[in-house]
Structures are given as C-alpha cells and as structure tokens.
Amino acid sequence: MTQGATAVLTTLTSGGQQLALRYMTAADRDALLRFARSLPTHDLLFLRRDITKGDEIDAWIADIQRGEVSTILAVDEANAVVGYAAVARNDLRWMRHVAELRVLVGEEARGAGVGRALTQEAFRVAADTGVRKMIARMTLDQPAAIHVFRRLGFRSVALLPDHVVDPSGRSYDMVVMEQDVASYEATLQELDQGRRAS
Numbered sequence: 001m002t003q004g005a006t007a008v009l010t011t012l013t014s015g016g017q018q019l020a021l022r023y024m025t026a027a028d029r030d031a032l033l034r035f036a037r038s039l040p041t042h043d044l045l046f047l048r049r050d051i052t053k054g055d056e057i058d059a060w061i062a063d064i065q066r067g068e069v070s071t072i073l074a075v076d077e078a079n080a081v082v083g084y085a086a087v088a089r090n091d092l093r094w095m096r097h098v099a100e101l102r103v104l105v106g107e108e109a110r111g112a113g114v115g116r117a118l119t120q121e122a123f124r125v126a127a128d129t130g131v132r133k134m135i136a137r138m139t140l141d142q143p144a145a146i147h148v149f150r151r152l153g154f155r156s157v158a159l160l161p162d163h164v165v166d167p168s169g170r171s172y173d174m175v176v177m178e179q180d181v182a183s184y185e186a187t188l189q190e191l192d193q194g195r196r197a198s
Contacts, residue, residue, distance in 0.1 A: 009072065009121050014112035017076055021121055024071035026061045028081065032073070033057050035081035035106060043104060045164050046137050046174065048088075063088075070125045074105070074114050082109040085118035087125050087134070097132040115148060123184045132181050139164055140173040153187035154179040 008020045024032070036044070036051040049056040063069040068091065074083040083105035090098050101122055105115045126134055136154060138145050146156075154177040163174035179187075 019074050024073045031081045072121045082106045085122040099131040101134045101136045126181050135178045
C-alpha cells in the first residue's frame with residue numbers, strides 16, 4: 001500500500017466509537033492542525049516541528065510526498081484525528097536502516113489500545129521500507145508513555161539531561177529508546193499470549 005492511499009488499514013473501537021487507521025494525505029492538513037492545537041503543550045515538547053502551525057503541517061506533508069516520512073492517522077467517524085504514528089527515515093547513508101517513531105494520541109483516546117495499534121502499523125511500514133531499527137524519544141516525566149514502549153519491547157539506550165526546553169524556559173531530561181523491527185512481531189505475540197492466559 002502506498003503512502004498516498006486513503007484505504008483503511010485497520011479499525012478498532014475506542015470509547016464506544018469506531019476508529020479507522022489510514023495513511024495521512026494533504027487533505028488531512030486542517031484536521032491534523034485541529035488535533036495538534038487540542039493537545040497539552042507538554043505533549044508537543046519532544047516533536048521536531050511545532051505542528052500547531054499550518055506551515056509546519058505543510059512541511060510535514062511535503063516530507064510525506066517526497067517519501068521521507070510515512071504517517072498513519074487514527075480518525076473517528078467524523079474524520080477527526082485522534083492520534084497518529086509517523087515513521088521518519090534518516091537521510092544519512094550510514095543510518096538509512098534507522099527510523100524515528102513518533103506516536104501521539106489525544107487525551108480522550110488514551111488507554112484504549114490506539115497507541116499500540118498505531119505503533120503496530122508503523123512497524124509494518126518500517127519493515128516494508130527496509131528499516132531495521134526504530135528509535136523513539138520522550139521526556140523522562142512521561143512514565144506512562146515510557147511504560148507502554150517498554151512493554152512493546154523498546155529499551156532505553158540514552159538519557160539526555162536538560163535536552164528539552166519548554167516555552168517558559170523549564171528544561172526536561174529526554175529518554176531515547178530503541179527496538180529492532182524484526183523483534184517487534186515476536187514481542188506482540190508474547191503480549192497477546194500473556195493477555196489470553198490471564
């Protein structure tokens with residue numbers, strides 16, 4: 001499936017409504033902007049772009065069209081964005097096997113498996129594009145997100161003190177985590193078996 005396709009990749013139920021996961025296109029610009037502007041400021045700290053600004057969303061869409069980033073959206077029945085996963089490939093030749101995973105889920109959709117479903121689709125994209133390792137970054141004061149990534153097989157590989165600064169000037173430590181793409185499916189199977197056994 002190509003990045004430009006709008007066909008539904010999978011569906012899931014969250015908070016009593018059905019969500020669809022599909023690739024992001026240029027037509028999603030305004031919906032993504034509304035989603036970004038609804039998020040707490042702290043959720044946006046670790047992102048490379050300020051996605052509350054239209055020109056930054058336009059640059060993101062341009063990256064998608066160039067094939068540098070693949071983005072999967074979770075949308076509700078009204079086509080409003082409730083979360084996304086982006087796989088950003090590295091343009092350095094010696095790091096072409098590494099991509100950064102960025103997952104962001106709106107507050108109302110958290111704890112219902114949306115982040116996991118987005119991550120699973122992102123790993124499929126990574127495998128299809130030859131990525132062998134995924135990295136994720138988050139601030140140390142996001143224990144719930146760190147816990148989710150650890151359950152999905154990610155391990156911490158670096159702690160960068162005072163690496164993130166918010167608009168008020170307060171600094172935060174950043175955690176860098178990684179997971180091998182080939183190991184991810186095995187991790188999911190282990191989690192599913194544990195869930196069925198309990």
